[in-house]
Amino acid sequence: MDGVPMFREQNGKEFSGMLFLLQDVTAIRRLENMRSEFVANVSHELKTPVAAVKGFAETLLNGGVHDEKTAKSFLQIIFDESERLNRLISDILDLSKIESKQSPMDYAPVDVSTFFGTMMETLGTVARKKRITLQTDIPDELFIEADEDKLRQIFINLLSNAISYTQDGGRVELSVRDQQDADGNEQVVFAVSDTGIGIPKKDLPRIFERFYRVDKARSRSSGGTGLGLSIVKHLVELHHGAISVESELGIGTTFTVKLPMLQEQDGV
Numbered sequence: 001m002d003g004v005p006m007f008r009e010q011n012g013k014e015f016s017g018m019l020f021l022l023q024d025v026t027a028i029r030r031l032e033n034m035r036s037e038f039v040a041n042v043s044h045e046l047k048t049p050v051a052a053v054k055g056f057a058e059t060l061l062n063g064g065v066h067d068e069k070t071a072k073s074f075l076q077i078i079f080d081e082s083e084r085l086n087r088l089i090s091d092i093l094d095l096s097k098i099e100s101k102q103s104p105m106d107y108a109p110v111d112v113s114t115f116f117g118t119m120m121e122t123l124g125t126v127a128r129k130k131r132i133t134l135q136t137d138i139p140d141e142l143f144i145e146a147d148e149d150k151l152r153q154i155f156i157n158l159l160s161n162a163i164s165y166t167q168d169g170g171r172v173e174l175s176v177r178d179q180q181d182a183d184g185n186e187q188v189v190f191a192v193s194d195t196g197i198g199i200p201k202k203d204l205p206r207i208f209e210r211f212y213r214v215d216k217a218r219s220r221s222s223g224g225t226g227l228g229l230s231i232v233k234h235l236v237e238l239h240h241g242a243i244s245v246e247s248e249l250g251i252g253t254t255f256t257v258k259l260p261m262l263q264e265q266d267g268v
């Protein structure tokens with residue numbers, strides 16, 4: 001056979017043939033695209049607050065502002081945008097740590113009622129400023145095995161969003177109950193509901209994507225980074241749980257987190 005390589009085995013027998021190496025490059029390419037899209041998004045997100053800080057500082061430095069009130073409002077913008085930058089950087093670092101699996105789980109029993117008691121005190125201050133009623137419905141004596149810091153990050157994100165995206169005078173509620181899943185395993189179901197602005201149906205499937213925001217202007221004015229829900233989803237999955245969302249525009253939103261009561265001993 002012309003052009004077909006000959007192979008000789010140790011026993012002297014000869015045979016001919018070809019070796020085809022087929023590799024599916026679509027998955028690799030998709031990953032590369034996602035990575036470069038992420039870098040482009042990160043650069044864009046960082047550039048916006050930096051440009052604002054630079055612009056307003058420049059105007060102040062050039063003596064372009066003559067009254068104290070305007071100068072103060074410019075300084076406030078510089079301060080707010082620096083805070084946003086800080087939040088963005090820490091969210092990006094968190095996300096990259098979680099995604100590169102550099103964030104080992106530190107499981108321990110958590111008393112759910114005590115855990116939320118402290119958190120609600122902190123969030124209550126924010127809610128009171130907007131006259132939002134913060135309610136909880138948590139049974140006593142409910143324990144879950146979880147990484148407490150990561151659990152806190154999940155619910156601070158969900159509850160702060162609920163407060164941010166609810167108008168003054170609205171209501172935010174956290175309810176917790178235990179139940180058995182379809183396979184008879186014990187699980188804890190956490191529901192964070194609000195009477196806020198809601199999420200349009202078409203946006204719901206994309207809500208957990210990095211940097212995805214329903215309304216950029218609205219999210220920016222509330223100081224959001226667009227990374228919170230993406231981090232939440234990762235953290236829930238690290239606990240072998242699941243998250244879902246239901247929402248009605250103008251009526252409100254409910255995020256439901258289901259976590260197994262006891263984690264598998266898999267050393268994650």
Ligand code: ADP
Pocket residue numbers: 161162165194196197198199207212213214215219220223224225226227228229230253
């Ligand atoms: P952000 O930092 O912008 O809040 P998130 O990832 O936490 O980013 O949320 C993504 C988007 O989902 C938000 O920009 C907002 O449009 C929408 N969203 C999240 N939670 C709620 C909620 N409780 N009610 C209405 N919209 C919400």
